[in-house]
Amino acid sequence: MTESAQARKIAFAAFVRRALDDARAMRAWSGTEVSRRTGVSRQTVNRWVRGDWVSDPEAERVVAFCEGLGLKPTAAFAALGWDRATTPRPVPGPPPMDPDVEALLRRLIDPNVSDAEKFHIRETIRYLAYRPTLATDVRKRSNRAG
Numbered sequence: 001m002t003e004s005a006q007a008r009k010i011a012f013a014a015f016v017r018r019a020l021d022d023a024r025a026m027r028a029w030s031g032t033e034v035s036r037r038t039g040v041s042r043q044t045v046n047r048w049v050r051g052d053w054v055s056d057p058e059a060e061r062v063v064a065f066c067e068g069l070g071l072k073p074t075a076a077f078a079a080l081g082w083d084r085a086t087t088p089r090p091v092p093g094p095p096p097m098d099p100d101v102e103a104l105l106r107r108l109i110d111p112n113v114s115d116a117e118k119f120h121i122r123e124t125i126r127y128l129a130y131r132p133t134l135a136t137d138v139r140k141r142s143n144r145a146g
Contacts, residue, residue: 004081006051008079008080008081009051009053010051011079011080011081012048012051012057012076012079012080013048013049013050013051014079015075015076015079016045016048016049016065016076017049019065019066019069019071020034020045020049022069023069031045031046034068034069037068037069038064038065038067038068038069039064039068040061040064040065040068044057044061045065056080056082057080059077059082062076062077062080104121104125107121108121108122
């Protein structure tokens with residue numbers, strides 16, 4: 001292996017490691033959660049962190065990893081030594097916002113809302129976002145659909 005290929009592996013491994021550390025620290029995401037949100041398997045992410053790959057990572061997987069974590073793929077491409085102009089696909093715009101979510105966001109940035117109320121809103125959102133789907137919820141939804 002050439003010295004430049006090894007340097008690219010080390011640089012990309014450091015990029016992935018930083019992205020994972022940030023996801024853990026800022027979002028409390030586990031490796032499983034990162035994998036679920038990015039669509040990139042834990043095994044692939046672990047190989048990237050170790051620099052344990054023979055051929056370059058697939059550009060689509062790199063883009064999916066970055067998009068799932070809210071990162072710009074160009075940073076990953078730079079770590080891999082790829083030309084920044086060869087972005088494989090455009091980044092899609094955000095989906096339309098639910099009106100209830102918009103109302104919560106307005107309250108979170110409103111200076112007239114107390115910190116205690118903002119804390120309560122965030123904790124409730126966090127609970128709802130990460131609670132497991134209950135089997136009874138799934139059955140109720142399938143009964144309504146059928």
